[in-house]
Amino acid sequence: MSVKECTHHKNKSQKLLRKLCSFFLILAFIVLLTFLITWAILQPRKPRFTLQDATIFSFNVSAPILLSSNFQVTVASHNPNSRIGVYYDKLNIYASYKNQQITYFTGIQPVYQGHHDTNVWSPFVYGTNVPVAPYNGQSLSEDQENGSINLLIMLNGRVRWRVGRFISGRYHIHVRCPAYIPFGNKPNSAIPGIVVGTGIKYQLSTRCSVNV
Template identity: 45%
Template structure:
């Protein structure tokens, strides 16, 4: 075999490799475009959260130490509005906040898959024992309690994934804010441990995904 013949075979091998790589790249691009097209047609809609009720077991501000003790149980419902898309709730935490400051520990919700149009209900307990609050928040909270109404925000944070057929997306950040107006009555100093009060709220939550 001459050197010319060897060079010819090398050129054929390189051309075959180039065609093979081009076919692989085109296949990957086609699959990605197909997934994107299906995704755009289906248009996933973020879940709809409702804060149904809150049972307050304790809500006491201690002065002058400016510490807050909070014990409550909330009922949250989440509805998947999508007809062809399921939702995986991978890791989702719930906690209570007052004027943007977290006042309870985060409670982890169980991992859940939500089918098309399904509704999931959670009833987590939220605890915060003698949590220090900023002095200006202590003043604001004292005033709110005096007037009888306190706005507590129930926050839900975590990650979700979308499921379309056998395709499962990457993780998306879930951020939910549920306002809860707790009416203690005028000139009230809060609720002492052992005297729970249940509030029917039915409040729509703001959801960002």
């Protein structure tokens, strides 16, 4: 084969490669532009969670490393989007103290949340003889004796987004709700409790942080 023929094939391959590169660049630009336009139109925002109250039925550190507790919390979730619906496919709630889970998981029923809708859940969060780290057990006992305790009510699960007939894949959602609970109904308590049956109910109205 002559040098001229080899040069011809080489130039042809280079032209084809340049065309392919141009095609993929244009395609990437179109996809990016479509995404930006869609985002600008929909203006997606994360759901907003609020911990409204907590009713304490029992909370007892029976040994330095064992905790038994039973309380009910009310959590509200609001969808601030006007064009996006939310599927809560899986959602578990539990209590945490100083980065340690101190109750069992409680599952929340799957639900679809429409535009600007609000869902309110009142699950029981509990645990019987749950092992905790020795330093946390001692700290829990001291906090309870002092009349107040700072917990985190955690919700973890998976959500999907719905726009018209389009439904996205599943995304992880993590919710952290600070819960300051003053045990004992002390006169100087900033959050007095209300006796509800065998428990004491505390109004919290705490805004939660949400990561998706």
